[in-house]
Amino acid sequence: MADFFNQAREAAAAAARADKARGARGEGDEERQRAVPWVEKYRPRNIGDVAAQEEVVQVLRKSLETKNLPHLLFYGPPGTGKTSTILALARDMYGPDAARARVLELNASDERGIGVVREKVKNFARAAVAQGDPGYPSPPYKIVILDEADSMTTDAQAALRRIMEKYSHITRFCLVCNYVSRIIEPLASRCAKFRFKSLPRDQAVARITHVAQAEGVVCRDGAVEALVDYAEGDLRRATMSLQSASRMVQGSALDTDMVAGLVGAIPDPVIQGLRAAWAADARASQDAVDALGHAGYPAARVLAQLHDAVVADQQLGSLQKAKIAMLMARVDKALCDGADESLQLLDLMLQASQIAQAA
Structure with a gap:
């Protein structure tokens, strides 16, 4: 031994x-x-590296110059740079070393109760400001970043309102969320609101192309565009998909078929087969749904791609497209509530068939 x-x-x-x-x-x-994951490796290090969001960057630059930063509320779709922007601003404001002592970052989806607000947030907010780096603006206040703030309970948000008022002279708060409607109005009214929109396709393609070139990933024509399109404006998802694809190609070139297989996209012939089943009888719809189930395709992805096919379909009128879109919305709601995927897809197929065949 x-x-x-x-x-x-x-x-x-x-x-x-x-x-x-x-x-x-x-x-x-x-x-x-x-x-290091590429999402972290290529995260913006200063406010000038933030892609798109020109209005937000312009306002934050001015705040950096005047050293006068209000409470902030960043909201918008995921993967648009909300958390990266405030972290980049903190580095430009305090320097990379002093930012560790002057910035408190919490993920409110994990620490969302009133106890966390009363203890951890309050203790940090009322603490004295640490010495700043003379090479940076270093204003006399700290920053508390609450990521996923829309997951906080109502009581926790109400408690946070009082803390924001009481310690605003030495602490600024930045709330980051996807749904601003879930932030209580008294809290939202104390913050300057900034909406982060999905990145334009050309800027997202340019960013992913830069990452691919830096990492030596060879991409064929259309591969980067496919990554961006499947990510639906989420730059973080596109970057993670690119990193996964780089492990898959292993010396070869990345093409659109590899991207489609990686993200779990449903082949176009399958979607067109569903669309063609609308013109046939109920038995054809049943067979199409059964084939989807055997292939293991998720209903949410089927719904999304079928919606795009309906919008682009020239044989359907505007009223028919509107009715089918409303039908898809009801099916999507049922799926989110936990309904059976096969039954919901079959219901969609049968009702959409009636709408498509109506004069």
């Missing part, structure tokens, strides 16, 4: 010496850099 522990200690010491030697040669830094 003693020999076993001695061998384990010797192996651990040898591994430590090897790590130290790699660190001296700079190999450890390269390995750590390769292990």
Whole structure:
């Protein structure tokens, strides 16, 4: 037994010496850099690196110059740069070292109760301001970032309102959320609201192309555009898909078929088959839904791609498209509530068939 522990200690010491030697040669830094997810590796480091969101960036630049920052409320779709923007602003305002002491970042979806607000947030908000870096603006206040603030309970938001008022002279708050309607009005009225919109397609393509070139991923024509289109404006999802695709290609070039397989897109012939079943009888719709179930395609993805096909269909009139879109909305609501996928898709197929065949 003693020999076993001695061998384990010797192996651990040898591994430590090897790590130290790699660190001296700079190999450890390269390995750590390769292990960093690309979403974090290419996250904007300063306010000038933020892609799109020109209006928000312009206002924050002015706040940086005047050192006068209000309470902030960032809202919009996921993957549009809300959290990255406020973190980049904090680095520009305090410097990378001082920002660790002056910024408190909490994910409100995990820590969303009133106890967290009364203890952790309140204690940080009322603490004295740490010494700033003379090379940066370093205004005399701290920043509390509450990510996913729309997941906070109503009581926690009500408690946060009083803390924002009481310690506003030494602490600024930035609430980050996807749905501004879930923030109580007394809290939202104390913040300057900034809406983050989905990135324009050309800017998202340019950003993903930059990441692909930096990482040496060879992309064929249309591959980057397909990544961006499937991400639906979420730059974070597109970057993660690119990193996953880079593991899949392994020296070959990334094409649109690989991207479609990676993101789980349903092949166009399957969607066209569903569309063609509307012109046939109920048995054809039943067979089409059964084939979808056997293939394992998720109903939410079927619904999204079928919606795009309906919008582009020239054989349907505007009123028919509107009725089918409302039908899809009801089916989507039922799926979100936990309804059976096969039954909902069959209901969609039968009702859409009646709408499509109506004169």
